[in-house]
Amino acid sequence: MYNLLGVELKSPIIIGSGPLSYNAESMKRLSDAGAGAVVTKTIRKERAINPAPHMVKSTNSSLINNEKWTDFEPERWIDEEIPKLKEMGVVTIASVGHTLEESSELVEKVAKAGADIIELVSYDYTDLIPIVKDTKKRVSIPVIAKLPPMIENIGDFCKELEEAGVDAITACDSVGPAFRIDIETGKPLLGGNGFGWLTGEVIKPITLHKIYEIRRKVNVPIIGLGGCMTGSDAVEMVMAGANFIGVCTLPILRGEASLGKLFNDFKAHLHRLGYNSIDEACGIVHQYMGDINERTKFEFIYDEEKCTRCNLCVKVCAYKARTLNETMELDKEECRYCGLCASVCPTKALEVHELQKAYN
Ligand SMILES: Cc1cc2nc3c(=O)[nH]c(=O)nc-3n(C[C@H](O)[C@H](O)[C@H](O)COP(=O)(O)O)c2cc1C
Incomplete structure (x- = not known):
């Protein structure tokens, strides 16, 4: 078993907030396929209406999307989906965004509904400090902050979050804005304004750098998220300083069965390299920089x-x-x-x- 902030997980693999966590049944399938915990689609005061199309392949192992937050009203999560997840035994991290006004209205309700952990996310990362402080006053369950990657001095910012009481950091969100064009029509591949966010293999080197910078400055657990597609990617994340492995694009593109393979390959690599635990490999690159x-x-x-x-x-x-x-x-x-x-x-x-x- 793996312990995330006092919550027991059967694996160190955590599913990042995304289309596969749109409801309780889908989250249960991910849990059954080997995920240790699953993050809900981000819950906000209003439901999202997404552009169409809002998800396209960019390379074989990368996506661009402009999917917004959950398309359920918050009451649906609070009254139905989170209680169902609790009943089904899925370790549930409730993603809540994006403003202080919204989080202050929602966090107690999702905690009461049965979420194990809260993950806070905001389009304006500087809002995360007041949001974390406020949430810590309102709930007794652990609180994670999820960061966008493009923050200057991300390590120093995470130190401030740690001082504000955050229990763990998810590093990181998608990279962008980015977009692609269909050369046959000259139109953008995505609907809406055409701009989206890059995920999957191509963002891994950026994620690794962010994990490294954050680990230099903070002691709280880090969930490495962004570009992990294979067992060796997961080992890289750990060596940069992550304690848990987040994935979102991998099961979207390769199916739920990819989670078991990821976990087995990750364990096989650690074993081959002579590490008995994630802790032993965590952050080992730091001494060589x-x-x-x-x-x-x-x-x-x-x-x-x-x-x-x-x-x-x-x-x-x-x-x-x-x-x-x-x-x-x-x-x-x-x-x-x-x-x-x-x-x-x-x-x-x-x-x-x-x-x-x-x-x-
Ligand atoms: C289609 C799609 C929808 C997403 N929706 C959310 C969301 O609602 N909230 C959130 O915090 N992150 C969201 N993400 C970001 C993922 O949680 C994750 O940070 C990102 O995909 C990087 O990880 P990956 O490279 O393993 O996919 C979404 C990603 C994708 C691909």
């Missing part, structure tokens, strides 16, 4: 047996330093040691071997 003027000296190791002679390493070399004829050769005068050749090698025939660190 150098500064921008550091220049690690390395040499390339080439394994001819593994090489398929695909020539990718040669093609990507901007400096034309690498050649592959009878043998692999490197022009050490021209090579800048950018490392791209080894990074693109599909069979790890070419790898970098660290020699020592130096400074410019």
Whole structure:
């Protein structure tokens, strides 16, 4: 079992607020498929009416959407869906937004209805501090704040949230605004004003940076959310400093069965790497972060047996330093040691071997 703020979860996988958490039955399916907890669609004072279409594929593992909050009235969640979730034993995180006026009216009601935890979200992140302070006064269940990624000094801001009493941080929401165009018609792919928010694989590097920055400054648990599609993505999130793994796009694009696979692959990777728990791997990257003027000296190791002679390493070399004829050769005068050749090698025939660190 995994413990999130005193609540027992059967897995560290948490479903982020989204279309699959539109009602209790759908949330139960996610829980049955292996989710430790499920966040409701964001509950507000008024129900949302969404543009159509409001969700499109951007790459094979990424989406853009301009779906708003829940399309149920708050009373539906308070009187029907949350009590049903409680009865069905689904660990429920109630997402509440987006203003102080709304949260002050809703948080006690969703807590009383049976939510295990509240997650607060706002379009204006600076509102989160008064919203967290107010919510902490109103409810005794734990309170999470969910942040948008594009906050300057996000670590310092999270420190302020921690001082305001927040119990955990979800890092982060989708990235945007972003949009795509159908070149056949010249129209935007999404309805409404055409602008939406990017999720899935392409945002993972941004999420990792935010988790890292937040972990440097706060001690509360972090739910890493944004771009996790595989077990190794989940390990990266933990190594950056997350304690729990959030996913939203993964089950939307790959189905509920992807949750069990994610959990198994994640556990297999941790085991293979020699970690007995998430805590052991949590934040381990922090000790290795150098500064921008550091220049690690390395040499390339080439394994001819593994090489398929695909020539990718040669093609990507901007400096034309690498050649592959009878043998692999490197022009050490021209090579800048950018490392791209080894990074693109599909069979790890070419790898970098660290020699020592130096400074410019
Ligand atoms: C279609 C869609 C609807 C979403 N709706 C909400 C929402 O109502 N409230 C919210 O806090 N986040 C919402 N999100 C954001 C997700 O919870 C999550 O932060 C984001 O998708 C990044 O995670 P991912 O890359 O694993 O999808 C939504 C995401 C998607 C794709």
